[in-house]
């Protein structure tokens with residue numbers, strides 16, 4: 001029984017002498033290749049040349065500092081919980097006396113790592129962060145030869161005090177207001193103290 005009319009009848013005809021030389025096939029192939037010489041190139045010579053990307057392109061993450069230069073991240077772990085690729089790991093530590101200029105909260109991330117090979121650049125870590133500490137940027141992740149070099153630690157993620165990274169395009173007032181909505185899961189967790197806010201107990 002024929003279900004559709006999409007089936008093709010395969011012919012088993014005998015090749016002509018010309019076809020047996022494969023000349024028409026070779027000529028046809030060369031014509032297609034030759035025609036591409038005059039078309040616009042679809043590739044760019046990366047890394048010397050890069051394609052333009054959107055201002056809100058989701059690339060290499062940055063761990064932000066506050067206006068005084070202190071690290072904003074309080075190692076609450078919400079970004080790691082939100083990450084569908086389980087790409088984020090961290091280790092927290094308690095801020096010592098005299099380190100107020102280094103870390104904004106009493107608890108900070110001693111170790112913070114993102115495995116760029118696992119990351120799918122979805123931006124959920126950025127959305128989950130209640131401290132405006134992590135943002136994705138328009139920077140492309142470096143090319144590497146070893147897998148372990150794709151695990152970015154704080155040295156590659158934290159922005160330099162004297163070389164700030166502008167994330168204002170991602171941190172608009174609308175986004176900031178949206179994040180304060182009481183219905184959002186991370187706000188509920190934060191408000192009901194289900195997570196450590198970085199204070200001593």
Ligand code: SF4
Pocket residue numbers: 079082083084085086087088114118119120121122123124125126
């Ligand atoms: S961008 Fe997505 S996949 Fe990558 S670390 Fe953030 S939450 Fe995980």
Ligand code: SF4
Pocket residue numbers: 072073074075076077078079080090109128129130131132133134
């Ligand atoms: S959600 Fe924000 S504050 Fe919490 S660990 Fe992640 S980056 Fe740090």
